[in-house]
Amino acid sequence: MENFIFQNPTKLIFGKGSIAKLNAEIPENAVIMMTYGGGSIKKNGVYQQVKEALKNRSLIEFGGIEANPHYETLMQAVTTAQKAGVTYLLAVGGGSVIDGTKFISCAVHYNGKNAWEILTDPAVSKKITPVKLATVLTLPATGSEMNNGAVITRAATNEKLAFHHPLIFPQFSILDPEVCYSLPQRQIANGIADTFAHVLEQYLTYPVNALVQDRFSEGILLTLTEIGVPLLNHHENYDLMSNFMFAATMGLNGIIAMGVPQDWATHMIGHELTAMHGLDHGVTLAIVFPALMEVMRDEKHEKLLQYGERVWGINSGNPELRIDKAIEHTRSFFESLGIKTHLRDYNIGQETINTIVERFTKRCWRLGERQSVSPEKVRDILNKAL
Amino acid sequence: MENFIFQNPTKLIFGKGSIAKLNAEIPENAVIMMTYGGGSIKKNGVYQQVKEALKNRSLIEFGGIEANPHYETLMQAVTTAQKAGVTYLLAVGGGSVIDGTKFISCAVHYNGKNAWEILTDPAVSKKITPVKLATVLTLPATGSEMNNGAVITRAATNEKLAFHHPLIFPQFSILDPEVCYSLPQRQIANGIADTFAHVLEQYLTYPVNALVQDRFSEGILLTLTEIGVPLLNHHENYDLMSNFMFAATMGLNGIIAMGVPQDWATHMIGHELTAMHGLDHGVTLAIVFPALMEVMRDEKHEKLLQYGERVWGINSGNPELRIDKAIEHTRSFFESLGIKTHLRDYNIGQETINTIVERFTKRCWRLGERQSVSPEKVRDILNKAL
Numbered sequence: 207m208e209n210f211i212f213q214n215p216t217k218l219i220f221g222k223g224s225i226a227k228l229n230a231e232i233p234e235n236a237v238i239m240m241t242y243g244g245g246s247i248k249k250n251g252v253y254q255q256v257k258e259a260l261k262n263r264s265l266i267e268f269g270g271i272e273a274n275p276h277y278e279t280l281m282q283a284v285t286t287a288q289k290a291g292v293t294y295l296l297a298v299g300g301g302s303v304i305d306g307t308k309f310i311s312c313a314v315h316y317n318g319k320n321a322w323e324i325l326t327d328p329a330v331s332k333k334i335t336p337v338k339l340a341t342v343l344t345l346p347a348t349g350s351e352m353n354n355g356a357v358i359t360r361a362a363t364n365e366k367l368a369f370h371h372p373l374i375f376p377q378f379s380i381l382d383p384e385v386c387y388s389l390p391q392r393q394i395a396n397g398i399a400d401t402f403a404h405v406l407e408q409y410l411t412y413p414v415n416a417l418v419q420d421r422f423s424e425g426i427l428l429t430l431t432e433i434g435v436p437l438l439n440h441h442e443n444y445d446l447m448s449n450f451m452f453a454a455t456m457g458l459n460g461i462i463a464m465g466v467p468q469d470w471a472t473h474m475i476g477h478e479l480t481a482m483h484g485l486d487h488g489v490t491l492a493i494v495f496p497a498l499m500e501v502m503r504d505e506k507h508e509k510l511l512q513y514g515e516r517v518w519g520i521n522s523g524n525p526e527l528r529i530d531k532a533i534e535h536t537r538s539f540f541e542s543l544g545i546k547t548h549l550r551d552y553n554i555g556q557e558t559i560n561t562i563v564e565r566f567t568k569r570c571w572r573l574g575e576r577q578s579v580s581p582e583k584v585r586d587i588l589n590k591a592l
Numbered sequence: 593m594e595n596f597i598f599q600n601p602t603k604l605i606f607g608k609g610s611i612a613k614l615n616a617e618i619p620e621n622a623v624i625m626m627t628y629g630g631g632s633i634k635k636n637g638v639y640q641q642v643k644e645a646l647k648n649r650s651l652i653e654f655g656g657i658e659a660n661p662h663y664e665t666l667m668q669a670v671t672t673a674q675k676a677g678v679t680y681l682l683a684v685g686g687g688s689v690i691d692g693t694k695f696i697s698c699a700v701h702y703n704g705k706n707a708w709e710i711l712t713d714p715a716v717s718k719k720i721t722p723v724k725l726a727t728v729l730t731l732p733a734t735g736s737e738m739n740n741g742a743v744i745t746r747a748a749t750n751e752k753l754a755f756h757h758p759l760i761f762p763q764f765s766i767l768d769p770e771v772c773y774s775l776p777q778r779q780i781a782n783g784i785a786d787t788f789a790h791v792l793e794q795y796l797t798y799p800v801n802a803l804v805q806d807r808f809s810e811g812i813l814l815t816l817t818e819i820g821v822p823l824l825n826h827h828e829n830y831d832l833m834s835n836f837m838f839a840a841t842m843g844l845n846g847i848i849a850m851g852v853p854q855d856w857a858t859h860m861i862g863h864e865l866t867a868m869h870g871l872d873h874g875v876t877l878a879i880v881f882p883a884l885m886e887v888m889r890d891e892k893h894e895k896l897l898q899y900g901e902r903v904w905g906i907n908s909g910n911p912e913l914r915i916d917k918a919i920e921h922t923r924s925f926f927e928s929l930g931i932k933t934h935l936r937d938y939n940i941g942q943e944t945i946n947t948i949v950e951r952f953t954k955r956c957w958r959l960g961e962r963q964s965v966s967p968e969k970v971r972d973i974l975n976k977a978l
Contacts, residue, residue: 208607209606210604211603212604218597221595417815418839445801448851449801453804465834
């Protein structure tokens with residue numbers, strides 16, 4: 207096991223009816239700004255529940271944060287928050303709203319000329335004291351409700367960048383599985399794929415004898431394979447939805463990452479596909495991961511065998527054939543969720559591949575748990591995904 | 593899954609050489625009291641490492657905290673801390689030292705006449721602001737390094753009581769597996785049994801469709817069955833010791849407890865055996881658990897079958913026979929660690945059983961995940977353990 211430091215102070219408030227607990231969790235004198243997305247929370251009743259819980263509080267609103275939240279939109283929210291003297295942010299939504307709100311929380315107290323540097327310059331980010339934030343999660347997927355990371359898109363330049371800050375863990379996150387019943391099929395499928403990929407990024411690397419962490423990761427993956435398709439057929443089944451919601455949070459809150467190497471090449475490549483073509487994040491991961499497994503099969507040999515055996519029950523035969531089967535199962539799983547896993551399914555071809563490889567070359571990016579995914583390997587992966 | 597609230601702010605600093613990071617973790621102006629046990633830390637070099645790391649700090653010491661820490665000893669530490677104006681406690685040791693230090697942290701600012709009521713009266717405990725504490729763990733077992741519970745013994749009355757306080761999570765805990773190399777065989781065996789029992793207490797109840805939590809618990813149990821005996825034969829194997837240390841912390845930090853019922857009857861019964869006969873805590877759990885599984889086999893039917901299948905690979909045959917086998921495997925596992933699992937092995941008989949049943953009757957205790965373990969059921973369990 208590798209040396210590690212772990213700390214995650216977020217308070218998780220999980221279960222039916224939890225939104226009613228909101229008021230008691232926010233400091234009495236807070237000036238609250240509630241952030242949300244395109245308005246689905248007004249249709250499914252979450253907006254009304256939050257307003258009811260906070261009816262006696264000082265509360266303003268900022269709606270309209272889009273999927274893959276835009277820097278340009280978020281800077282408007284920053285101005286609104288600054289004018290109103292906001293001291294507490296409450297993100298009501300999925301990963302995009304929460305990620306966007308994490309950026310807002312940093313930018314409110316940023317004093318420079320170009321807040322984009324919060325994402326690009328760790329020295330700038332380090333000096334900032336973010337506004338406290340909390341969340342009411344409406345879409346299980348990104349794990350952002352219990353971690354300190356965020357991904358922001360700059361529409362003007364088609365860039366999508368991730369950042370972390372030690373003080374943007376949500377103070378608390380309310381997870382009520384019932385609010386997810388009305389989610390569209392596509393968002394649930396993407397959320398399952400996203401969660402599955404998050405776990406693979408932290409698990410499918412090389413063995414470091416982290417026995418418990420491996421079992422935890424396999425436990426989440428197994429659960430997703432068990433509940434994935436049933437959940438798509440039964441959105442209003444509390445058992446299925448609560449397990450999905452819990453799995454998504456556990457998939458990216460640092461627990462399975464303790465003491466193990468991490469990959470994240472699939473995410474980095476996927477972000478480009480979203481930035482360039484607007485593909486859903488979960489979809490990009492389902493496209494890239496099977497192809498990456500294929501190209502990186504030698505470096506990931508041992509963990510691919512373990513994954514095949516423990517998650518898919520592939521425990522006999524020639525190792526290379528077992529790996530083939532594990533990759534096939536992975537692709538089939540994504541397809542069973544209704545997600546197409548080839549670039550051609552989205553009319554994406556060589557031109558995009560060339561652009562991505564150029565971008566990574568320019569940024570001198572070498573990805574993966576061994577930094578061995580060079581821009582040319584990225585080309586191989588995307589060619590496999592064609 | 594049941595509704596739950598989870599929060600665990602402890603910072604985990606894990607790995608070789610981590611004690612050197614101590615100084616940077618404790619606030620600069622702190623008046624530190626380092627607490628420890630019988631002096632083993634002076635033999636294995638941990639004491640020297642801690643002193644070296646804190647050589648320029650304001651630091652006093654309180655040694656001599658015994659196993660199953662005594663209220664009487666801890667009150668001496670409280671007086672020492674009060675006189676010196678201590679503002680930060682650093683527990684260097686195993687569960688007993690850490691539990692004892694948690695009590696000290698509460699009692700330093702207690703203003704009443706009888707500090708024992710911190711353990712017996714939640715209203716008293718609630719009003720206290722504990723002194724901040726942190727730990728350097730030297731014995732994996734109790735999980736106390738990453739939770740907010742403690743168990744204290746009153747020697748004068750042979751009582752052993754547990755308490756919790758929201759503010760006694762360690763600020764940080766340093767876990768360096770190398771400092772455990774010199775542990776005596778008996779303490780490692782007890783630690784493995786203790787961890788195994790902690791997980792069973794949170795897992796072996798009734799199903800609530802908490803799929804990920806079950807997999808997590810099974811992952812820890814499987815890991816312990818894999819590393820237990822090898823570790824006893826190879827104390828200085830980093831892979832084995834680091835996995836044990838990690839498993840012990842994960843076994844009782846709240847993660848596997850999210851949204852599931854909990855038992856703890858074995859612990860409550862075991863505490864009495866320790867209080868009356870001085871038996872090691874881990875030993876009491878290894879005695880009580882197989883007997884409790886036997887007596888409670890109907891109520892725990894489904895989870896016993898799942899446990900047998902996923903932890904011990906028992907997946908065919910008559911359900912009652914499968915449960916018999918699961919219980920046999922559990923007993924054999926404890927015995928393989930060198931721990932005898934019958935009361936007769938320790939010359940304990942009916943007299944003790946009568947006393948324990950009387951005590952539980954007097955306290956009106958009904959134990960277990962369904963509060964169905966009545967004092968008479970406790971008698972059945974202890975008779976099965978004879």
